[in-house]
Amino acid sequence: MDDAESPPIEAALSDGTRVLVRAFRASDRSMLEEAWFDLSPQTIVQRFQRAVTHLTDAELAHLVDSVDQVNHLAWGAMDAEREPPRGLGIARCIRMADDPAQAELAIVVIDAVQGLGLGTLLTRSLARAAHAQGIERLVGYVQSDNTPAIRMIEACGGRVARKGWGTIEVHVPTDV
Ligand SMILES: CC(C)(COP(=O)(O)OP(=O)(O)OC[C@H]1O[C@@H](n2cnc3c(N)ncnc32)[C@H](O)[C@@H]1OP(=O)(O)O)[C@@H](O)C(=O)NCCC(=O)NCCS
Numbered sequence: 805m806d807d808a809e810s811p812p813i814e815a816a817l818s819d820g821t822r823v824l825v826r827a828f829r830a831s832d833r834s835m836l837e838e839a840w841f842d843l844s845p846q847t848i849v850q851r852f853q854r855a856v857t858h859l860t861d862a863e864l865a866h867l868v869d870s871v872d873q874v875n876h877l878a879w880g881a882m883d884a885e886r887e888p889p890r891g892l893g894i895a896r897c898i899r900m901a902d903d904p905a906q907a908e909l910a911i912v913v914i915d916a917v918q919g920l921g922l923g924t925l926l927t928r929s930l931a932r933a934a935h936a937q938g939i940e941r942l943v944g945y946v947q948s949d950n951t952p953a954i955r956m957i958e959a960c961g962g963r964v965a966r967k968g969w970g971t972i973e974v975h976v977p978t979d980v
Pocket of ligand 1: 848850851914920921924
């Protein structure tokens with residue numbers, strides 16, 4: 805998928821920060837690596853469901869090089885006013901092998917700009933792109949006390965589908 809198919813979105817967060825949201829590219833690798841240092845330990849645990857101190861080469865390859873915008877879609881947000889741009893967040897989904905109409909959702913926004921609407925914007929953008937690839941539902945797993953993530957899912961037209969031990973399964977339809 806190129807930018808002509810899914811054009812970048814320019815928007816302002818609720819504090820006025822101007823952001824650019826667009827399909828992630830392999831050339832965004834260093835921006836993603838640098839944004840890692842803007843994530844608090846709590847945000848990392850909420851994103852990865854475990855404590856992670858650094859990304860290994862294999863994890864980076866998975867997060868960057870396996871994005872094909874067909875089976876592994878990712879949309880990133882950057883500060884439109886900085887040069888070089890600063891990564892602010894990324895939403896991705898990976899198509900499920902046993903059900904190609906569903907994809908597993910993962911999203912993170914750097915702590916400094918959480919609560920300003922970016923997670924909602926990223927998830928909606930990703931959902932639109934996923935829908936264009938035949939994915940009907942995004943499925944995410946969040947910790948049961950992760951109120952911001954649950955509210956963001958609901959703001960995107962999603963819902964809590966199942967409650968497990970400490971983890972909640974959330975569903976977001978991609979046709980919202
Ligand atoms: C979950 C996350 C992606 C949400 O991104 P965000 O940019 O903060 O979300 P938004 O600003 O779009 O907020 C969406 C909703 O959550 C609410 N919200 C945001 N931060 C909140 C907070 N700290 N406490 C309570 N509610 C919060 C907003 O008010 C909004 O609700 P509303 O529409 O009813 O007003 C972000 O908090 C994050 O990166 N968390 C760590 C990683 C994570 O939990 N990922 C999800 C599992 S993969």
